[in-house]
Amino acid sequence: MAWDYIIEGLLEAFKLIISGDPELYDILLRSIKVSGLATLYAGLIGVPIGVILGLSDFKGKDVIKSIFNGLMGIPTVVLGLILYLFLAPAGPLGFLNLLYTTTGISLGQMILILPIVVSITVNSIESIEEDVRYLALTLGADETQMMMKVIEETSPGILLSLMAAFNRAIAELGVALMIGGNIFIKGGEMNTRVLTTAIQMYVTRGEISMAIALGIILLSLVYLISMTVNYIQRRWADS
Amino acid sequence: MIVLKGIFKTFGDKVALKDVNLTVNKGEALAILGYSGAGKTTLLKIISALDVDFEGTYLFKGIDVKKDPEKVRKCITMVFQNPVMFKGTVFENVAYGLKVRGYCKGYIKEKVDEVLEYLGILDLRDKNAKRLSGGEKQRVAVARALVLDIDVYIFDEPTSNLDIENIKVVEGTIKELKRKGKTVIFTTHDLLQARRLSDRVAYIERGEIVEVGETERVFKDPKDERTYRFVSGMF
Numbered sequence: 001m002a003w004d005y006i007i008e009g010l011l012e013a014f015k016l017i018i019s020g021d022p023e024l025y026d027i028l029l030r031s032i033k034v035s036g037l038a039t040l041y042a043g044l045i046g047v048p049i050g051v052i053l054g055l056s057d058f059k060g061k062d063v064i065k066s067i068f069n070g071l072m073g074i075p076t077v078v079l080g081l082i083l084y085l086f087l088a089p090a091g092p093l094g095f096l097n098l099l100y101t102t103t104g105i106s107l108g109q110m111i112l113i114l115p116i117v118v119s120i121t122v123n124s125i126e127s128i129e130e131d132v133r134y135l136a137l138t139l140g141a142d143e144t145q146m147m148m149k150v151i152e153e154t155s156p157g158i159l160l161s162l163m164a165a166f167n168r169a170i171a172e173l174g175v176a177l178m179i180g181g182n183i184f185i186k187g188g189e190m191n192t193r194v195l196t197t198a199i200q201m202y203v204t205r206g207e208i209s210m211a212i213a214l215g216i217i218l219l220s221l222v223y224l225i226s227m228t229v230n231y232i233q234r235r236w237a238d239s
Numbered sequence: 240m241i242v243l244k245g246i247f248k249t250f251g252d253k254v255a256l257k258d259v260n261l262t263v264n265k266g267e268a269l270a271i272l273g274y275s276g277a278g279k280t281t282l283l284k285i286i287s288a289l290d291v292d293f294e295g296t297y298l299f300k301g302i303d304v305k306k307d308p309e310k311v312r313k314c315i316t317m318v319f320q321n322p323v324m325f326k327g328t329v330f331e332n333v334a335y336g337l338k339v340r341g342y343c344k345g346y347i348k349e350k351v352d353e354v355l356e357y358l359g360i361l362d363l364r365d366k367n368a369k370r371l372s373g374g375e376k377q378r379v380a381v382a383r384a385l386v387l388d389i390d391v392y393i394f395d396e397p398t399s400n401l402d403i404e405n406i407k408v409v410e411g412t413i414k415e416l417k418r419k420g421k422t423v424i425f426t427t428h429d430l431l432q433a434r435r436l437s438d439r440v441a442y443i444e445r446g447e448i449v450e451v452g453e454t455e456r457v458f459k460d461p462k463d464e465r466t467y468r469f470v471s472g473m474f
Contacts, residue, residue: 131319131323132323132325134284134289134317134319135319135323135325136335136339137289137312138287138289138312138315138316138317139316139335139336139339139383139384139387140312140313140316140336140339140340140387141335141339142309142339143309145339149325149335152326153325153326236326
C-alpha cells in the first residue's frame, strides 16, 4: 500500500523518540550546539553592525542594506561550496584545519545567518529609531545611553532576528554537509553529523523511520523555539 | 539665552527654514505660530539641539550648539506633539531623564512621585505607559520634562488632541514654569492659548519668521500683512 511505509516509518519514529535512542539524541544535541554557537557568533557580530547601520545615516547605507538583504537568500549549497574551496587543505584557509569539524560548521552557518541578524536588526531599529532616539536625547541621554535605549526598545526585534537565524542554521544542509562531512563514529569525539545531514543520509540509505524521527524532532525544535520567542515578545510588549 | 542667526534648513530640494533670526530671553514664554508645514517643528528640533544639521549659527548661553549639542541638550528638553512612551511603567518613563543624569535612586523616587502628584497622575505610577490614553500619555510626557530642573522647556503643540481637563493641566504647567523663571517655547494653533500663555510670539510662514514681537502688540497691531491675515483668521 502506498501509505504503509510512511505510517510504519512514523510509528517507528515515535518509538525511537520515546525510547530515547542514544544516536538520535546525540545528533540532536550536536545540532543544537553547532547552530547555537553559530547564532551566538552571528549575534555578537551582527547585532552591533545592525545597530550601527540602523542608527547611522550616510551615503551608500542603502547599498550596504541591499547587500545584506540579498545575502539572506544565498543558497546554502553555494555557500557550502565556497567555504569548502577556502577550507580544503589546498585552499587559502586550509591551514586552519576547520574542514570536517563542528567548529567549521558553526563558522560556516554563522556566515550564512549573519545577513539575517543584520537585516532584521536594522529594520527593527529603523522602525522606531527616530522617535526613541529624539526622546532619549531630549531627556538628557548622551550618545551611548541613547544607543542603549534604542537597543532596549528594539530588543524584541533583535530576539526575532536571532530566532530566525537559529532556525535557518539548524535547518540548512549545504554548509553542514560540505564543511562537516556527516562524520559519525560511535563514541567518537570528532563527529560532525547533525540533524539535516543525518536525515539526508538515512533517506539515501532507505532508513525512513530514523529520517522521519529526526524530521519530527527538527520541526518540533523549530516550532518550540518560534513559540517561545513569540511568547517572550508578547510578554515584552506587555511590560 | 538663545540666539539663532541666519538659520537655513533644507530637506533635499525643499527649504524648510529660510534665514531664521531669533532671540529668546531667559525666563520668557515664546509662542511660535504658523500653519501646518510652516517649519515650526523643524525650528523646535533645532532649538532643542536634536537637529544640528543646518546652516547658520545657533548659540545657547554662548555655546555653539553645533560644536557641543550634548551639553546643550542637558539644559533643554522638548515635549513632542505625539508623546512617545518607552517600554515600562509610568515611573520608569518619568525617571529616565534623572537616571541618565546619574541621580541616586532615593532622589529619583522622591522627585518622580512629587511631579506625578502635581500632575494628578500618581495613581498611574505603576501602569504600563504604552497602554495609557492619549491624554494620560501627554501628562506623562509633561511629567518627564517637568521632573528635570533645567533652563528651557519646549512644547510642540502640547494640547492638540487633548480634552479640556488635560489642556488645563498642560497650560497650568507652562504657567508654573514661567513663574519659576524658566524659559518656555511652544507652538500652537490655538491663538487664544498663545495670547494666554506667551510673553512674545513669532509668526512663521513657509520657513521664514515673518514677525516677532510682544504678544499683545502682535495680536492688536501686526506689522506684516501675512501676520495680520493669520491672527485675524483670514485664511
